Amino acid sequence: MHDQSTESAKLTLKGTTYDLPVYSGTIGPDVIDIGKLYAEAGVFTFDPGYTSTGSCESSITYIDGEKGELLYRGYPIEQLAEKSHFLEVCYLLLYGELPTAAQMEDFETRVTNHTMLHEQLAYFFRGFRRDAHPMAVVCGAMGAMSAFYHDSTDINDPWQREVATIRMIAKMPTLVSWAYKYSIGQPFVYPNNSLDYASNFLNMCFSVPAAEYHVDPILSRAMDRIFTLHADHEQNASTSTVRLASSSGANPFACVAAGVACLWGPAHGGANEACLRMLREIGSVDRIPEYIKKAKDKDDPFRLMGFGHRVYKNFDPRAKVMKQSADEVLGLLGIENNPTLQVAKELERIALEDEYFVEKKLYPNVDFYSGIILDAMGFPTSMFTPIFALARTVGWISQWKEMLEDPKARIGRPRQLYTGAAFRDYTDVENR
Numbered sequence: 001m002h003d004q005s006t007e008s009a010k011l012t013l014k015g016t017t018y019d020l021p022v023y024s025g026t027i028g029p030d031v032i033d034i035g036k037l038y039a040e041a042g043v044f045t046f047d048p049g050y051t052s053t054g055s056c057e058s059s060i061t062y063i064d065g066e067k068g069e070l071l072y073r074g075y076p077i078e079q080l081a082e083k084s085h086f087l088e089v090c091y092l093l094l095y096g097e098l099p100t101a102a103q104m105e106d107f108e109t110r111v112t113n114h115t116m117l118h119e120q121l122a123y124f125f126r127g128f129r130r131d132a133h134p135m136a137v138v139c140g141a142m143g144a145m146s147a148f149y150h151d152s153t154d155i156n157d158p159w160q161r162e163v164a165t166i167r168m169i170a171k172m173p174t175l176v177s178w179a180y181k182y183s184i185g186q187p188f189v190y191p192n193n194s195l196d197y198a199s200n201f202l203n204m205c206f207s208v209p210a211a212e213y214h215v216d217p218i219l220s221r222a223m224d225r226i227f228t229l230h231a232d233h234e235q236n237a238s239t240s241t242v243r244l245a246s247s248s249g250a251n252p253f254a255c256v257a258a259g260v261a262c263l264w265g266p267a268h269g270g271a272n273e274a275c276l277r278m279l280r281e282i283g284s285v286d287r288i289p290e291y292i293k294k295a296k297d298k299d300d301p302f303r304l305m306g307f308g309h310r311v312y313k314n315f316d317p318r319a320k321v322m323k324q325s326a327d328e329v330l331g332l333l334g335i336e337n338n339p340t341l342q343v344a345k346e347l348e349r350i351a352l353e354d355e356y357f358v359e360k361k362l363y364p365n366v367d368f369y370s371g372i373i374l375d376a377m378g379f380p381t382s383m384f385t386p387i388f389a390l391a392r393t394v395g396w397i398s399q400w401k402e403m404l405e406d407p408k409a410r411i412g413r414p415r416q417l418y419t420g421a422a423f424r425d426y427t428d429v430e431n432r
Ligand code: CMC
Pocket: 236, 266, 267, 268, 269, 270, 271, 295, 296, 302, 303, 304, 305, 306, 307, 308, 309, 310, 311, 360, 362, 365, 366, 367
């Protein structure tokens, strides 16, 4: 919890001055508490897009957009991507500290004990059209989990909250891989608890009953790193969606389904799919200037997908690690001359030198390189955002848990600047 306010900000409005408490966190900008402003001064603050608004107090993830720094519980993402692994990162995000060996073993056991989906869910999947986007299936199936796991939907029971947490982390790889298998008409592959988290996911996506399948440890490591890099990202759009949904007391599966829906948009998690489609559409290095020109044209809605970020204004630290991973994976697969990678590298080089992108501080973000790795692994573009959702599930749940444990949390209910018609009397249809 933050300390009591040590100083105050002053707001003068129509001749009256109001004292607003100021709070400091451990790092990052101070916040001005305007919670009592409406009661005292009768005004709202106005910040569409929330560029200057802190919506909650949190001790999970910290981002310094100027420095290009991302910390999970204080640990820099680069160190976690190199030295840790996804399930350890899950533990860290959920419980606040790195686990001891015994805690890790216990957590892994709990997760692996919950990897199977209720068998009835297989029939639920079969209700979808085969050509449905896997994100639609993941969103629907996650929402449907509240109909299958009644014994972990009571948010006021800490034990049920814990069971729901483990269930979602454990079942998401099964759910996402089944959405994929369903879309390509192959049988569902059941989880194999002797495999690690990432290998199990790859096995459920790429093995078939008719043939032996061996998970390449290099690909498994790259997959695990993609999960780690996407695990949490402070109060982004989908996380704020989960928090807002949860503020009404909705059950955890419904809240995470809301997060999946929000993540789908191309300005957020959908950017990785849109980025690879764009790179393919550009096709060759000589066509890049044409696309740069389109991106700069105010009358053209086209944007360079995988570029720009609301918070990072120098570089996205996740993109750096991801670029290194892309080089490694493509090198090891012997496809480093992949034309998509070449277009991506050249596009990055040209954009980083271009005055428009430099001036607006537009840098490659995490989605710029993740699609190239996933493509090299054999995933179709439609699976990129579901994989992001799989990885972000732990972030959504950690933030959901934190919110439910915060005694000050209340239903989220923003207000507005109303610009519609003022009071008017109803007119009968014959007089309109
Ligand atoms: N290409 C061309 N111009 C851009 C781009 C881009 N990718 N991104 C921003 N701009 C311009 C924009 O037109 C605006 O120009 P002006 O000031 O002349 O009107 C200026 O830069 C500021 O843009 P904004 O839309 O006000 O910035 P924002 O903070 O609201 O949006 C963003 C951030 C990530 C939505 C945006 O940069 C974008 O649409 N990028 C492409 C989509 C993308 O890659 N999204 C993934 C984000 S990282 C993963 C995640 O969060 O899920």
